[in-house]
Amino acid sequence: MEEKNKAVSVSRPASIFAKMPTINKTFLAFLFLFVLSSLLFRDKHFLSVENSMNILLKASKNGGLLALGMSFVILSGEIDLSVGAVFALSGVVMGLVGEQNPYLGIFAGIMVGVLTGAMISFMVCKMRISSWIASLSMLFALRGWCRFWQESP
DSSP states (O other): OOOOOOOOOOOOOOOTTTSSOHHHHHHHHHHHHHHHHHHHSSSTTTTSHHHHHHHHHHHHHTTHHHHHHHHHHHHTTOOOSOHHHHHHHHHHHHHHHHTTOHHHHHHHHHHHHHHHHHHHHHHHHTSOOOHHHHHHHHHHHHHHHHHHHHHOO
16 A cells, blocks of 8 residues: 655644734734833933942842843853853953053953954954864963963062
8 A cells, every 4th residue: 555645734823913914003002102201201300320230230249240141152052151251351461551541441341352262263254263172272272371370570
């Protein structure tokens, strides 16, 4: 007996929003914006400079800014093991350069992060090295640089 191969099609359930007419999607978007804006502007001090600085300060103390950057890396399907070492080296450079000029120290610390990120992305994108290996090698290199610059007089 011959059996015919029948392709079994598995259909995914449609999204809730796919069945809605366009006008309902627009209404939901405006409703969301209205609720969000009413929550944000309920207190006149919420969007003040002091509160924004307080939120950023608390996020930076708890590593929230590092986690925000890592979430983009993980969402792209890669991994970066050198985040802590980049953070440490940026702190060392900011401390050393910031003794003479604090603003230049902040700029130098940010540039350390930008340059190390550019080197890792060059290794991953152009040299086709795995992000695991590239970031691990950068981790060891940056930890060595941190130790060298911290111990130098």
